[in-house]
Amino acid sequence: EDPSVTRDRRAEVSGELDRAMAEVDLTYAEDGLAIFAAPGEHQVWTLSRSVPERVVLSDTFLTRNLVAAQAAERPFWVLSVAADRVT
Incomplete structure (x- = not known):
């Protein structure tokens, strides 16, 4: 338990976790x-x-895995060109 975090603050975060779940x-x-x-x-x-x-308990969100997953799922476009058609 971190003495710098008030009981009310812990309860508020706990409530947010319950809502998230x-x-x-x-x-x-x-x-x-x-x-x-x-x-x-x-x-x-x-x-x-x-x-x-x-x-992770911190004053910021640890988003490394979220950012990596989002980057891996970026949509991309493919242009295929042949002498007689474009798709």
Whole structure:
């Protein structure tokens, strides 16, 4: 327990985690799940790649796995050119 974090603040983050977990639908889950919680906010992300299990307590979100997964899923366009057609 960190003495610099008040009981109210811990309860608020715990409540955000509860709300985040209520949003998780394992029917649509992918290979990984990232949950971010802070006082007054939470985010739930499903990822198409597995991520290591971990809990991080910090003043910022650890988004490394989220950024890597999003970068790997960037859409791309392909232009195919032949002498008689373009697709």
